Amino acid sequence: MNELLQAQALFQQGKREKAKTLLQKLLKQQPDHAEALRLLGYIAGSAGDYQSAAKHLARALEHDPSSAEGWYYRAVALQHLGQHAKALDAFNEALRLYPNLFHARHDAGLSLSALQRFTEAVESFDMAIALDPLSWSAYYNRGIALGCLGRHEEELISYDKALTANPDNAPVLGNRGVALAMLGRHEEALPCFERALQLDPHHPEVLSGYGATLVQLARYDEALAAQERALKLKPNLAKAHFNRAQVLLVRGDFAQGWQAYEWRWKTPEFAAGWKASGKSRWTGQQALRGKSILLRAEQGLGDTIQFCRYAPLVAGLGAEVILEVQPPLVSLLRSLNGVQVIARGEELPDADYECPLMSLPGVFHTDLTSLGDTVPYLAADKAKAQYWKARLGDRNRPRVGLVWNGGFRENRPDLWSINARRNISLRQIATLNRADIAFFSLQKGEPAESELREHGAELWPTDNLAVFTEALRDFSDTAALIANLDLVISVDTSTAHLAGAMGKPVWILNRYDTCWRWFLDHSDSPWYPSATLYRQPSMGDWDSVLDTVTADLAKFAESA
Incomplete structure (x- = not known):
């Protein structure tokens, strides 16, 4: 006991090595001394040696599993080692022994967040706050978890409570700025960042x-x-x-x-969002002749349509190319030359290499002068296109396809605010209605389909908006319909990419904070020579965009 007390005193004085030497001497005499092992673990943890800390604390807990503190500090060591599932088990054991241990509740929330179990993380931080209502860090980390769930209004409230307890905290102010930006309140966000950077440049x-x-x-x-x-x-x-x-x-x-x-x-x-296949990554340095390569879609449907143009270029290097894409695109992309297309979720075939689809522009050293060389690179199935030609009948007016609402990726809350800024309502797109044009809805998914069902007759009161939602089962059906149209008008979404990839004239309604692929000050697109861009002159100003499109649509109708 005397040696243990001496070691504790030395540790408290910052004399870790002396304390460690004394404990090791004690453990030679009593190898199962739980308190000595526990203190050795604390010393290792304080020195940043989390591997040793976890090992010593595990041994201590074998001999004395009743120490809530021991379980807690083992969890912290495991957390530092990135072993969050094991850390969570240890936190839970500490909480079983001592349910009111604030730090265990709080830090369990950190591991739950690291495991992307964000709803449970919020609950853990709520329990921590119940134990210590003045904890700014619990509110702060709760806010981070809420942000990962896309619950930005609640996230903002959590940061505000953290700032009430700790008003000059730069990370909290910075995250508050991010939350405001995610809500589209960009001008309000700037002072948060600026104040944070005053506090910590x-x-x-x-x-x-x-x-x-x-x-x-x-x-x-x-x-x-x-x-x-x-x-x-x-x-x-x-x-x-x-x-x-x-x-x-x-x-x-x-x-x-x-x-x-x-x-x-x-x-x-x-x-x-990425599941590695375990295959070697192709960087463009390895020869592909006689080899096989798996190209994998990685982001949205529009991204896949835009960058699948590179798959035939890879095949041209002598490779057997397998392209893994989202299921709605499989049938359409089978029109790519020299490429085998499989659906995401199918068993991955053997291949020598793999490459994410959106890494290919860098591999091929793409520049602005070469972007349009491969267009068109997608084509409608001839039989399906012929079906739509017969179904639509004689052409007595120009035919224009419309898309006003893009897809929603539930697993990417970081993109939800962009979705809100890039989409428009049926009421807004209906301002384009004119009798000398036949319009066709190319919309799929919510909320657009509900808008059409519930408000179509009210907002588009004439009979010149054809809706074939049920017939558009996948993108090959949409491509076949587009092949029979004269123009597509779309917000920045997958159908715009499809029309451009087919070489069909497409007018893209583009938000002010444009996506990088549309460049700055461009009304054309090097990616798609048939595209025209209509960009908002200021944030949220769709009226100006639609006024310009209305005027150009009148000229289009007259010249058709």
């Missing part, structure tokens, strides 16, 4: 969030500077690299942009 995560918000306000020079400042402070900050990539790409700086875009795989959003 050297906080890389806050700088990166600030830069991302500046992008949404189309302040690209400032956005790029913010990301570069963040990277000077933290060179491996993946989010800053990814945000920087999008600024570089929107400005047409492909040489740096594609390279920086590869950092997406180290961001939580992309890492969570």
Whole structure:
């Protein structure tokens, strides 16, 4: 007991090595001494040696499993080692022994968040707050979990409560700015970031969030500077690299942009949605003749349509190419030359290499001069196109397809605010209605289908909007219908990409904070020579866009 007390005193005085030597001497005499093992674990943890800490604490708990503190500190060590499932078990054991242990409740929430069990994490932080209502960190981490669930209004309230307890906390202010930006309140977000950076000018995560918000306000020079400042402070900050990539790409700086875009795989959003196949990654350096390669869709349907153009180029290098895509695209993409197409979810075939689809522009050193060379690269099935030709009958007016609402990715709450900014309502798109044009809805999914059912007769009171929702089972059906139209007018979504990939004239209604692929100050698209871009002159201003489209549609009708 005397040696143990001496070791504790030495540890408290910061004399870790002396304490450790004394404990090791004690353990030679009594190898199963739980308190000595536990203290040895604490010493290792305080020195950052979490592997040893976890090992010593595990041995201590074998001999004395009744120590809530021991279970808690073992959990913390496992947390530092990234073993969050094991850490959670240890936190739960500590809480079984001592249900009111605030730190165990709080830190269990951190591991639940790391395991992407965000709803449970919120519940854990709520229980921690019940134990300590003044804990700013519990409110802060609760807010982070709520943000990951896309519950940004609640997230904002949580940050406000954290700031009540700790008003000059730079990370909380920075995250509050992110939450406001996700709600589309970009101008309100800026003072949060600016105040956070006054408090801590050297906080890389806050700088990166600030830069991302500046992008949404189309302040690209400032956005790029913010990301570069963040990277000077933290060179491996993946989010800053990814945000920087999008600024570089929107400005047409492909040489740096594609390279920086590869950092997406180290961001939580992309890492969570990607299941590695275990195959060797193709970087363009390895010869492909006589080899097989699996190309894999990675993001949205529109992204797959835009970048599948590279699959035949890979086949042209002598490779056997297997392209894994979302199921609604399989039939359509089978028109690609020299490519075997399989649906995501099917068993992956053997292959020598794999490559994510959106890494191919960088591999092929794509630049602005070569983008349109492969267009058109998708075509409608001839039999299906003939079916629609017969079904639509004689053409007595120009035919225009419409899409006003893009797809919704439930697993990407970070994209929900972009969805809200890029979509428009049936009421707004109905302002394009004119008697000398036959309109066709190319919409699939909610809320557009409900809008049509519930308000179509009211908002589009004539008989010149044909709706074939049930007949458009997948994208090959949509392509066959588009083949029989003269023009597609669409928000920035997959159908716009489909029309462009087919070489069909397409007018894209583009939000002010444009996606990087549409560049700046462009009314055309190097990706799709048949596309015309109509960009909002200011955030949320669809009226100006639709006024311009209405005028151009009148000219289109007259010339058709």
